[in-house]
Amino acid sequence: MTKKAFFLCSSPRRNSNTSIIVNLVADKLRKKGVEIKIVDVANLKYKTNGCIDCGGCQVSEKFECVINDEASEILKEIPKYDFLILATPVYFFGANAQIKLILDRMQSFYKFKETGTVNCISHLKIGLISTAGGGINLGINLLDETMKTMCKYTGVDYCSLLVPQVKQYNNMSENIEILKKAEDFAGKLII
Numbered sequence: 001m002t003k004k005a006f007f008l009c010s011s012p013r014r015n016s017n018t019s020i021i022v023n024l025v026a027d028k029l030r031k032k033g034v035e036i037k038i039v040d041v042a043n044l045k046y047k048t049n050g051c052i053d054c055g056g057c058q059v060s061e062k063f064e065c066v067i068n069d070e071a072s073e074i075l076k077e078i079p080k081y082d083f084l085i086l087a088t089p090v091y092f093f094g095a096n097a098q099i100k101l102i103l104d105r106m107q108s109f110y111k112f113k114e115t116g117t118v119n120c121i122s123h124l125k126i127g128l129i130s131t132a133g134g135g136i137n138l139g140i141n142l143l144d145e146t147m148k149t150m151c152k153y154t155g156v157d158y159c160s161l162l163v164p165q166v167k168q169y170n171n172m173s174e175n176i177e178i179l180k181k182a183e184d185f186a187g188k189l190i191i
Contacts, residue, residue, distance in 0.1 A: 003033070005034050007025075007036070007087060010042050010087060011087070017166045018129065020173050023038075023173075028182050032190055034083070044101075044102075047068070047069040064076055072105070078106075078109070078121065083124065085126075085189075088130055090140050090143060119154055127188075128144065128162075129161045136164045138164070161182065163181065
């Protein structure tokens, strides 16, 4: 059975460093037989600014956000995949707002019950691709730790491809170090 990977790329800039790396990883996964879907979440049309904690997802039997907009359509697809790769540049010490809007709405994947929390994404492997102009200790590490914590809570496997100091890389799609990181990340995902 073919494995499927769903990329959510949040860079608002066309041909950004983040999107270049997403495409490199996607190509590596395609070569390994993985079916790929890449969605640009930076330009989704939202009815609200992220999750509004309305509780609608908690009273519904479905693991879906009840707000009907482009984000809810994307969210419905995520549990159908084997891999979810979140891709974001670091803006001011963390994930950019464009990916945070979708992450907050992922609360709909959980049902918080008296007997414990259940979710519909425990089968996923989640990956993070993140780029930053600064060093590893200027936000990209905090984002990595946040994602590790989320995945530990969810009970899903996690791996990351972190590219700090992107200014030092010329022609990222041809840079040997970046290509090696993309290959390693793709390998960690499908293990």
